[in-house]
Amino acid sequence: MKQNEAPLLTPARVREARELGEKLARLHKARRMRQADAALRAGMARSTAALTEKGDVRRTQSKILRFLEAIAPGLTLLSLLQEFDPSLAALRARELTQRIRPLSKAELGELDF
DSSP states (O other): OOOOOGGGSOHHHHHHHHHHHHHHHHHHHHTTOOHHHHHHHHTSOHHHHHHHHTTOTTSOHHHHHHHHHHHSTTOOHHHHHTTOOHHHHHHHHHHSOOOSSOOOHHHHHHHOO
């Protein structure tokens, strides 16, 4: 039976685990890969991958690194944390709200208050 180490960690470390999981989730979305496919490539159950992405502190470092390698072979953990991967920059750009057309003078006048 696995021991729950969450009570042994400071709240800051638990937040870091969550942030790492969120970055892994963003990376597989940025690479347009399904979570189930990444889990299969990492040799783990999809439920384990889901827990890893949620920042479950019971996930071992080796599982996290295997999941990272399955999503982005060769990408280092440091590069993930610093978001150096080009696919993450592309995802960030896609997430930005973009106008389809510029506002007309009348529409700009309506917004001027």
